[in-house]
Amino acid sequence: MVKLKDIKDVVQQFAEAGKAALGLDIEIIDEDRRFLAGTGRIKDILGKEIKRDGTISRIIFERNEDYLIVNDPGHDEMCIGCDRYGICQYRKAIYATIKYNGITIGVIGIGALSEAQENLILGHEREMLDFLDKIGKLIGTKVQEREILKQIDTYTKMMDTVFENINRGAVIVNKEFNIIKANQYILDRLCFDIESIQYKRLDDVFPGIIMDSNVGNLNKMQYEDLYYKNGNVKIDLLYASTPVFAQDELEFVLYFFEDYKVAKRFAISLTEKNDIITFKDIIGRDKVITDFIDKVKTVSMTNSTVMLIGETGTGKELFARSIHNESRRRTKPFVAINCGAMPETLIESELFGYEKGAFTGADKTGKHGKFYFADKGTLFLDEVENMPIYLQQKLLRVIERKEIDRIGSTSPISIDVRIIAATNVDLRELVERGEFREDLYHRLNVIPLKIPPLRDRGEDVLFISEYFIDKFSEKFNKKVLGLSDEVRDLFRKYRWKGNVRELQNTIEYAMNMVTEDYIDCSNLPAQFRENEDDNIKLKTLEEVEKEHIVKALDKYGWSEEGRIMAAKYLGTSRSTIYRKIKKYNLLD
Structure with a gap:
C-alpha cells in the first residue's frame, strides 16, 4: 500500500498551503510516528520520531480517536502519562487524522508556542480543526490517487508480461482497426518489427483478415483461418478476437493468433496414442530379440527410411515409436496412419491434405494432411502394402522431392519427415505381381528390419506370460502364481500366429477363467483344448483359401470397409482379397 512518505513532496505542499492560510506552523506526522512534513521549526526535526508515550501517540494512534484538541498542554488530564507533563512547551494544540480506507495513516496539526500564536487559535478551535480535517482528507485523497496509479502501473506491467509471454500471437487494434501493439511471438513468427506495422490498418498487414470486434468466438475457442504470405514467410494461422469496452463504448479489439501447425500438433499429442515408448518397454530376454533390439537402436539415430517387417502382433508400431523416441526427432511429432484401415477414397486426403473446395464435400476451410503435421518428426505408414497404386507414385514423389502437394493446390509445401513403413506380407511378391511399385519398394526398403516372431524367441513366451499374469492379477485383483507345467509345455509348442498380441489375449482370457493358483489347460481358449481329428478329409489349398475368405467376409461384411478388415x-x-473374390466368383 502507498504510504504518506511516498508522496512526501505533495504532503509538504499541503503543509505550506496550511501555513499560508492559518498563519501558524503546520506539522504532519506519518504512520511510523515520525515528522514527515511541516513548516518553520518543524523543518528542523523532520524524520524524528514523536514520543511513544506522548499524547498524540496515545490518543490518535493507539485509541484511534479522529481528532485531538489540547487547551492546556502539560497540565490537561489527557496529558497525564507524557514525560513532558507539567513542562510542555506547547500552549495550545489541535490535531486531525489523515485516513485512507478508514485507517489512520498520519496526523496533521498546529501547535502554539507563543502567546501570539495561542491568541490566533483561541476561540477558533473548531474552525481550525475543521480546516485541518479538510486538509487531512485531501492528503488521504492524494494517497488514494497514488494507490490507484500504482495499481494501474502494476496491472499494466502484469498484462504486459502476460501479453509478451503467452504462447500465441497477440495484436491490439483501436476502434479504427489500426495496430497499436503486437507481442514478440507474432513479430518473430512473421519476421516483423513493431515499428514496421504500428498504426497500420490490420488488413494491410494481414490481407483477408476479418475486421470485426466479434470475429470468431474467443470464449468458445472458435477460430477463423488465415493463410499469411509475405516474401519467404508462409504460415497458416488461426485467429479470433475479443472486444474491449470502456463505459459501454468500444475502445480496442484484441486479436489472438495461433500457428495452425503447432496447434494441430498439440491436439494430435492429446488425442492420438502418443505415449513415450522406448526400447525399454519391449519385453523379452531371448538373445534373438535382444540382438534385434540392439540392431534397431543403432538405426534409430539416423534419418534413413526403415521398413519393419513382421507378422501380426509382433509389435511393429511399438518398434516404430521406440525408434522415434530414441532418435534426434524425439521432441517432434510422431504421426501414425494405418493404410489398411482406411477406404481408398480417404487415404490421399489424410496423407496429403486438400485445399478448401477441392472436391465435393471438402471442408470449407481445407485440411492439412499427416505429412504436414509430421514435419520435422516421424511418419509411420502401417500396412503400407494396402496403399493404392495410384497413390504410390505420389508417395514416391514426396520421398524424393521432400515436398507435398495438397489436393487442389498448385503450391508445394516443403517438409522434413522420416518415414517408417511396416508390413506383414512379402512386398517383393506384390512387386512381382504388379500390385506394388518396384521403385517405391526400393525407396521404402532402405533399412529392412524383420521382427522375430514369438515362436522363434525360445523361452520368451513363458517370460512374457509371467509379465501379463502380473499385469492382469493387479487389474482383476486376483493372485495367480503362474502357469501349470502342462500349460508351459503347451505354450512352448504352440505356433503363436498372432504373436505377442495373441499371447496377451490368451492370458487375459485365462485370468478371467482361473480360480486356482495356477492357470491350467481348462482355463485356456478353445483352440488350445480342441484336438484335430486325424481321419478328417483333407481339402485342397484352394478350397481352404476360398472357405477362409468367405468366412472372413461373412464375419466383417462384404462392404469395402469389411473387405479391408477381412484382408x-x-x-x-486388400488388392489380394479383391483378386480372390473375382477368382472364386464370390459375388455371383
Missing part, C-alpha cells in the same frame, strides 16, 4: 484378419493385402 487384415487373413494377413493379406
Whole structure:
C-alpha cells in the first residue's frame, strides 16, 4: 500500500498551503510516528520520531480517536502519562487524522508556542480543526490517487508480461482497426518489427483478415483461418478476437493468433496414442530379440527410411515409436496412419491434405494432411502394402522431392519427415505381381528390419506370460502364481500366429477363467483344448483359401470397409482379397 512518505513532496505542499492560510506552523506526522512534513521549526526535526508515550501517540494512534484538541498542554488530564507533563512547551494544540480506507495513516496539526500564536487559535478551535480535517482528507485523497496509479502501473506491467509471454500471437487494434501493439511471438513468427506495422490498418498487414470486434468466438475457442504470405514467410494461422469496452463504448479489439501447425500438433499429442515408448518397454530376454533390439537402436539415430517387417502382433508400431523416441526427432511429432484401415477414397486426403473446395464435400476451410503435421518428426505408414497404386507414385514423389502437394493446390509445401513403413506380407511378391511399385519398394526398403516372431524367441513366451499374469492379477485383483507345467509345455509348442498380441489375449482370457493358483489347460481358449481329428478329409489349398475368405467376409461384411478388415484378419493385402473374390466368383 502507498504510504504518506511516498508522496512526501505533495504532503509538504499541503503543509505550506496550511501555513499560508492559518498563519501558524503546520506539522504532519506519518504512520511510523515520525515528522514527515511541516513548516518553520518543524523543518528542523523532520524524520524524528514523536514520543511513544506522548499524547498524540496515545490518543490518535493507539485509541484511534479522529481528532485531538489540547487547551492546556502539560497540565490537561489527557496529558497525564507524557514525560513532558507539567513542562510542555506547547500552549495550545489541535490535531486531525489523515485516513485512507478508514485507517489512520498520519496526523496533521498546529501547535502554539507563543502567546501570539495561542491568541490566533483561541476561540477558533473548531474552525481550525475543521480546516485541518479538510486538509487531512485531501492528503488521504492524494494517497488514494497514488494507490490507484500504482495499481494501474502494476496491472499494466502484469498484462504486459502476460501479453509478451503467452504462447500465441497477440495484436491490439483501436476502434479504427489500426495496430497499436503486437507481442514478440507474432513479430518473430512473421519476421516483423513493431515499428514496421504500428498504426497500420490490420488488413494491410494481414490481407483477408476479418475486421470485426466479434470475429470468431474467443470464449468458445472458435477460430477463423488465415493463410499469411509475405516474401519467404508462409504460415497458416488461426485467429479470433475479443472486444474491449470502456463505459459501454468500444475502445480496442484484441486479436489472438495461433500457428495452425503447432496447434494441430498439440491436439494430435492429446488425442492420438502418443505415449513415450522406448526400447525399454519391449519385453523379452531371448538373445534373438535382444540382438534385434540392439540392431534397431543403432538405426534409430539416423534419418534413413526403415521398413519393419513382421507378422501380426509382433509389435511393429511399438518398434516404430521406440525408434522415434530414441532418435534426434524425439521432441517432434510422431504421426501414425494405418493404410489398411482406411477406404481408398480417404487415404490421399489424410496423407496429403486438400485445399478448401477441392472436391465435393471438402471442408470449407481445407485440411492439412499427416505429412504436414509430421514435419520435422516421424511418419509411420502401417500396412503400407494396402496403399493404392495410384497413390504410390505420389508417395514416391514426396520421398524424393521432400515436398507435398495438397489436393487442389498448385503450391508445394516443403517438409522434413522420416518415414517408417511396416508390413506383414512379402512386398517383393506384390512387386512381382504388379500390385506394388518396384521403385517405391526400393525407396521404402532402405533399412529392412524383420521382427522375430514369438515362436522363434525360445523361452520368451513363458517370460512374457509371467509379465501379463502380473499385469492382469493387479487389474482383476486376483493372485495367480503362474502357469501349470502342462500349460508351459503347451505354450512352448504352440505356433503363436498372432504373436505377442495373441499371447496377451490368451492370458487375459485365462485370468478371467482361473480360480486356482495356477492357470491350467481348462482355463485356456478353445483352440488350445480342441484336438484335430486325424481321419478328417483333407481339402485342397484352394478350397481352404476360398472357405477362409468367405468366412472372413461373412464375419466383417462384404462392404469395402469389411473387405479391408477381412484382408487384415487373413494377413493379406486388400488388392489380394479383391483378386480372390473375382477368382472364386464370390459375388455371383
